[in-house]
Amino acid sequence: MSRNFSYRIIINRQSPTVIVKEKCQYIRRRVNRIKNHSTIYDYPSCAVGCRRIKSNELFIETSRAHTDYSRTPALKTALENLGIIGTVSYGNRIGWCAEPNAARSVIISFSCGLNQLCFTETIRPRTLEKIAYCKNCKNVFKL
Numbered sequence: 001m002s003r004n005f006s007y008r009i010i011i012n013r014q015s016p017t018v019i020v021k022e023k024c025q026y027i028r029r030r031v032n033r034i035k036n037h038s039t040i041y042d043y044p045s046c047a048v049g050c051r052r053i054k055s056n057e058l059f060i061e062t063s064r065a066h067t068d069y070s071r072t073p074a075l076k077t078a079l080e081n082l083g084i085i086g087t088v089s090y091g092n093r094i095g096w097c098a099e100p101n102a103a104r105s106v107i108i109s110f111s112c113g114l115n116q117l118c119f120t121e122t123i124r125p126r127t128l129e130k131i132a133y134c135k136n137c138k139n140v141f142k143l
């Protein structure tokens with residue numbers, strides 16, 4: 001089990017991916033502290049930043065289960081084109097990735113389209129390594 005980590009940050013001089021890596025280090029420290037008290041608690045598998053093109057506001061989200069996409073109908077439809085949300089497609093559960101989670105926050109804040117989103121690299125908080133976008137995310141966001 002992992003909880004959701006969610007951040008909204010104004011980008012100054014740092015690259016957006018560097019900001020995500022710093023947040024991943026913070027997530028790692030927080031999870032490590034909690035893990036001392038609970039064996040069921042785990043790191044979120046991925047974190048990513050998303051923003052609207054030309055905006056300096058970065059939304060960082062982690063992968064998680066049971067996301068509600070009812071407030072972002074275009075994103076919901078794009079996800080449902082892959083299959084039922086929550087079921088496995090190409091090895092990942094549809095809609096549970098960090099990318100659609102972060103996209104959802106940006107779309108709700110700016111009422112923007114799927115084609116106006118840009119993403120940072122996806123980072124694994126446990127190891128801080130870069131993770132390739134999955135096939136589902138590549139398909140939905142044309143990455």
Ligand SMILES: [Zn+2]
Pocket residue numbers: 092097098099133134135136137138
């Ligand atoms: Zn994905």
